[in-house]
Amino acid sequence: MTEKEQRKATIYDLSVKSGASASTVSAVLNGTWRKRRISEETANKIILLAQEHKYTANQQARALRSSRSGLAGLLLPIYDTRFFSSMAQTFEAQARKRGFLPVVVAGRRDPEEERRTVESLVAYSIDLLFIAGATDPDGVHKVCARARLPHVNIDLPGTLASSVISDNRQGARALTLAIIRHAQQGGPLTPDDVYMFGGRDDHASRERTIGFHAAKAEIFGTCRGDDMESTGYSPSMTALAFERFYQRHGRLPRCFFINSSINFEGLLRFMGKHDGEAFGDIVVGCFDYDPFGSFLPFPVYMIRPDIEGMLEKGFELLDLEEDAPRIVLIEPQLVLPRTALEGPLDELKDSVTSL
Amino acid sequence: MTEKEQRKATIYDLSVKSGASASTVSAVLNGTWRKRRISEETANKIILLAQEHKYTANQQARALRSSRSGLAGLLLPIYDTRFFSSMAQTFEAQARKRGFLPVVVAGRRDPEEERRTVESLVAYSIDLLFIAGATDPDGVHKVCARARLPHVNIDLPGTLASSVISDNRQGARALTLAIIRHAQQGGPLTPDDVYMFGGRDDHASRERTIGFHAAKAEIFGTCRGDDMESTGYSPSMTALAFERFYQRHGRLPRCFFINSSINFEGLLRFMGKHDGEAFGDIVVGCFDYDPFGSFLPFPVYMIRPDIEGMLEKGFELLDLEEDAPRIVLIEPQLVLPRTALEGPLDELKDSVTSL
DNA sequence: TGTGCTTGCACCATCGATTGTGCAACTTAG
């Protein structure tokens, strides 16, 4: 009787077995029973029964009635970047900690697809949405607003909802200073030796550009404008940019700033076609962290956005339910070359060797 | 009237506006209207109305009634490995293509948490589940069976449900042959120069070990057993294993096989503490692909599992609804050193530069 | 004109949980 249930138990099954009404069972099992003045005795009996029958509430029914689904959404552009997959993992942990079931979806940097994707989340009446790196945050905002869906922007700000983002400007400045100083150890440097690749016309790229130029100005006193190649978030376009630079100058810049690990993959593709002489003495800064990237055969400084901090803050903002949108800056971390940071992997219970 | 709806439209709203009954509206909008002999005219009228009002069905209600939620689950151990995040991304695309909303969750390699996680998916009456790298696939299977939830194992086989996995043995053999041959170019090699790090007592590790030893036997004719360090899937334990080896031999093995990119991160940590002399002439094989890993300052051969192929096959198996579990092998790909493969990133619409 | 078939749709129970309301039974005060 306890073992071989045919279907999943419902409150009605427990109601019959316990002699209490379904509403009583419901109240007991969702924790509102004190408010409903159910006796401790009745409650305990029902809780025991529920455990015996491995009762779990049908979330669809609960959601239908209460219009709270228990689902929390995260919209990413893509997954398979260290940055976004860390985001997914951290989001998962934090959402579950708060009692939500996380649903992570990708908009593939297509405004239309972003909106459709969010619509489909809305159809599941998700309770909240984190928008991380949408191409069109405000378009997504409108979909959310129509559905009265609480949401925050993460990492890339929108104007219509609150945003939690990295301090791109300061991070870029620190990163640029670090690579310039490192490169200067190999001999004097001119502004022309310091270049920037990647990014496009979004808020993050703009801020990083400002930080990049601010650092150059601090070191060199001045800085000309012709020191960037904006390639979008595309490995292949970035590879082309490196190739062009190489054709023009016979080498890569002594020292350069790469806008994200996606663009960094463009450098890899360039490297795949050339041998070491093309990049023997370069110093690279990348606004993103990837442990393998940190150990490439030249100094790589990286910036690790504080994903945990951003998401934590994002949940806080959602709890506050303010209506005036605001922007919160979170400081990222400068990671020195040849550094393998610990990560979520280290918290797993798997560390036990089987030998 | 079309613009400022207060709440999301329901079939009842459309029923009133169209003059048809709610059941007619429902039938029209879910495509069963021909079967119900609704006239084309009525159908068109309702479809138009639905578009005007941006109607989307409440999935909770639909799920409650029909007990099909439209959710498809993927259980991962963790996200932030290139392998699993690619898996998540590919799964997302394939699930959406098939009309499901993907829900990706992580069990963190803890059998208990895996089961709890799946229970929570069951509470949402998900329609199918992919189990990728569960620590206890058969435990998860039981939870699924109780809930009559169709499921397949991906990448790590179970005995109770069908599985789609990489051909670990052949992959490991090919990888081992590749690194040995490469290392032999630097001078003669003995079996003691060829080592294996990482993995534990799971099916994948066992098969890879067999392939590894098979390759050694092919080359050296024989092979002793003392050529492995099983460290679990933990970066820190792997780092320790490298450290121990280094303490004993004063260097790393000329040539070694790393069981996964997670273990590879252990090598990074080791490298972070040592300078180049500890690994000047090593040749490494890793059973996983990471583009940055491919460009480290020594030759790295990698195996890229065919994630797309595995998932595709997984969906096929679920469609078949066989009851006898079976195992399908998918061939992985050997990736030569210094190779930046194209990936999902390249399919994005983002390639346009803003300059 | 009556019988029987088809067309086109409406009615209504149902999925499982939530929640406002009602009301016995019991307790306490006067």
Add this chain to the structure above:
DNA sequence: CTAAGTTGCACAATCGATGGTGCAAGCACA
């Protein structure tokens, strides 16, 4: 011993979509 308050619970409507069933109107045919 009665009125007022408290305790402990049951009842029933409801969320939105689905699908079995029933039935009127229209038509063909004898």
